[in-house]
Amino acid sequence: MQTWMGQPDLDEIDVATVLQALADPMRLRIVRLLDQVEESTCTALDLPVKVSTVSHHVNVLRHSGVVSTRIEGTARPSRLRRDDLERRFPGLLSSILAATPPKA
């Protein structure tokens, strides 16, 4: 039996809250990293900010409904809620992850 951290149900996810969560550059970077590695903890993510800051960002992402987090000992591996988001906002996350950098 797995233990999970608190997160909004599918019906509770608000698009404005999700947009606010994804608007921060560091959080968008975290989302892109999780897209590549599928699952990661705060310390395993290679980011140019302190771990306490990463923890804060991951919490924001979880409360908004973007990621879900398991409890595994002292570690808290998180992953994208791909299926949930696709069901709630079809095309939203996938278009963001597929977005190419601007040419200018």
Added chain:
Amino acid sequence: MQTWMGQPDLDEIDVATVLQALADPMRLRIVRLLDQVEESTCTALDLPVKVSTVSHHVNVLRHSGVVSTRIEGTARPSRLRRDDLERRFPGLLSSILAATPPKA
């Protein structure tokens, strides 16, 4: 011949910038209004903030690539860049506009 206000080309639109623009509640409200009325000026939008603030928000939306603005006398009617955004980030804007409010 129409005159337009400056806006980024299709290839220059950055998804992070768009997300930052859409993250603000008032701007998201403006986007939803423009989705309904197709085109509107700052003063015609019924919003609980001063017109100078609305003007500021519309400028942010235009610089990010979300809306385009015509110059028509002293008026600056704006509309969503639906087709451009759909081409650049397929499904992004449409999923946001189609999003239902959370049940909780």
Added chain:
DNA sequence: CGGTAATTACGATGCTAATCGTAATATTGC
């Protein structure tokens, strides 16, 4: 049990941005 590691809680700080009020600019109509 003691040490280490992962995460979070908390307070502080500094920067960004939302909002406002006012003034300036531009255009239309009389």
Added chain:
DNA sequence: GCAATATTACGATTAGCATCGTAATTACCG
């Protein structure tokens, strides 16, 4: 030209938040 209207430019204020450092918590391991 003059008045009225739409928009913007500008400065000021204020609130929110990203980040940090440190301390506290929890779990694993020898």
